[in-house]
Amino acid sequence: MKNVFAAASLAGLLAAGSLLSSCSKENLQPISTPAPLASTAQNATVANGVMMQGFYWDVPVTTAAGTWWQNLGAKATELKAAGITAMWLPPAYKGGSKFDVGYGVYDRYDLGEFNQKGSVATRYGTIGQLQSAIGALHGQGIQVYEDMVMNHLTFADNQELANNQYNVYTSFTYPGRNNTYSNYQWHWYNFSATQQAPNNGWYQWAAYDFQPYANNDAYDNLLGSEIRYNDINNANETINWGNWITTKLNLDGYRLDATKHIQTAYVNRWLDNVKTNGRFAVSEAWFRNLSDMNNYASATGGRTSLFDVPLHYTFADMSNGNGNWDMRGLQFAGFTEANGALSVSFVDNHDTDQTGGALFSPVSNLKMLAYAYILTREKGYPCVFYRDYYEYGLGAQIKKLIQIRQANGFGAATEYTSVNDADVYAYSRAGDATHKGLLVLLNDGGSSRSKGITTPFKNATLTDQTGNVSGTTTTDANGFATFSVPARSYAVWVPTGGTTTTPPPTGGTxxxxxxxxxxxxxxxxxxxxxxxxxxxxxxxxxxxxxxxxxxxxxxxxxxxxxxxxxxxxxxxxxxxxxxxxxxxxxxxxxxxxxxxxxxxxxxxxx
The missing domain is CATH 2.60.40.10 (Immunoglobulins)
Structure with missing residues (x-):
């Protein structure tokens, strides 16, 4: 989430009046940056796993299955069959109204349980429906990651005088919840500033405590009332909340929203205290520049994975070129290649797909080439976008690629820098003792192409598992053969025989x-x-x-x-x-x- 006010629904709500936000007595203490704990330094994911972002901006309040939570729960079995191993849920807590998409956070302890802001349910449903959906996903072995919004609060209960200067909406007392789960309240001194209204500037009374990146650009004033994590009360409360929601929803991991807007030392402390027992975390640190991504990975000490924003923009460039972009730009691309162990690769998400949003940059053309890239790559943890899978008609093709990945995406990787050209990109995985490996070709050109490639597969017959190319091709003793790929399409060639598997034990005892x-x-x-x-x-x-x-x-x-x-x-x-x-x-x-x-x-x- 870059700018919630770019969403028409939330902008309208804010303009209508219920504005921004701040809790206990101020207690300033610097937050140190401890070394990552052994239990949190590594992110636990399924081998060759695939995450799905299970929402997009302004998902319908009602679906054929009921609420959005019921919709996701109803899809658990088919998602398991498709090879989805983890689900990223939208912010599950109460915003400014039932129509809030969750990033305009009002009450982080209200998961659709209390009559606040005009409804019990959130946009996505009630707490019971949420827990049932998580149970259905867990029942299919699918991990669940919750979207954690920690930068700000919005839609305060009352106005108050901040620093004897400004009458602002910064009083959060949550009368509808009446201290259930937490008695922590927020007031002006818990914040550094608050937004007056969409695009109407800020009232600021304390120094921002974010850590600047990218030539000291000011990232702190993002939205609503900006939480000060130099205040140890705020810091401890947000850790307590993180542990509470983890237990309440039995979470397997987290997606951290807008982390470059939050003090990095505090992000590290939160992860050290909440992301325990092998849970996974990925952060949205929206840096287009790879060096900024690397700097942020270093500053967070490997505690959190990062979405590969530079790779998304590489795909966007390919899309905008629409056949005229040089495909050699995919060689060793993005944060995925630079730090694959911490990279979550993606093609599009709720922000890049949101028309009129600050980060609107959709991969409209050649999108399946981008998916073929992330789903066959050795490095990175790929994330599939719900809207691509279910609403943009790409589900069957994405499912086939996931199946190919999970059956054959093993072994050492090879970039074919001497083979690739402006239209065709090739990449292979060598396989291992029980998996046959693969060779992927991507072609953005207007004509079908053939490429002679020396592969890891010697004296082997290969077929295109996507079905985009018919027939077979056979390599010689050096692994060389000619492989085809259709115009504006992709092919994934796999040695015949697929995956070697061991049959389950039989017997009646x-x-x-x-x-x-x-x-x-x-x-x-x-x-x-x-x-x-x-x-x-x-x-x-x-x-x-x-x-x-x-x-x-x-x-x-x-x-x-x-x-x-x-x-x-x-x-x-x-x-x-x-x-x-x-x-x-x-x-x-x-x-x-x-x-x-x-x-x-x-x-x-x-």
């Missing part, structure tokens, strides 16, 4: 496994279930989880017959009659059943 878990955080109408990776444990589907007995509460117990010798992963969840699901935290538990009986004795993980 079972082990009667008794699951015992100690968990006391239940009320009447709530039960505890076990769910896992095999059909006998519901195949990660919360609706098929095995209900445990609470007769010996707080111990919950049940026995399930599992196939002996077959490795199992499992977790526990809590569910009520309305279908609201809370998954336990931590990593999946794992074991291999053996013998006639076995017992698992666990304590619920927070």
């Amino acid at each position: 079972t082990t009667a496994v008794t699951f015992n878990v100690t968990y006391s955080n239940t009320v009447s109408g709530q039960d505890v279930y076990v769910v896992g990776s095999t059909a006998q444990l519901g195949s990660w589907n919360a609706a098929s989880a095995i209900k445990l007995s609470g007769a010996a509460w707080p111990k919950w117990s049940g026995t399930v017959n599992l196939t002996s010798g077959t490795a199992v992963q499992y977790k526990y969840l809590r569910k009520d009659a309305a279908g609201n699901v809370l998954w336990e935290g931590g990593a999946n538990r794992a074991f291999t059943p053996s013998g006639a009986t076995a017992t698992r004795t666990d304590t619920w993980q927070n």
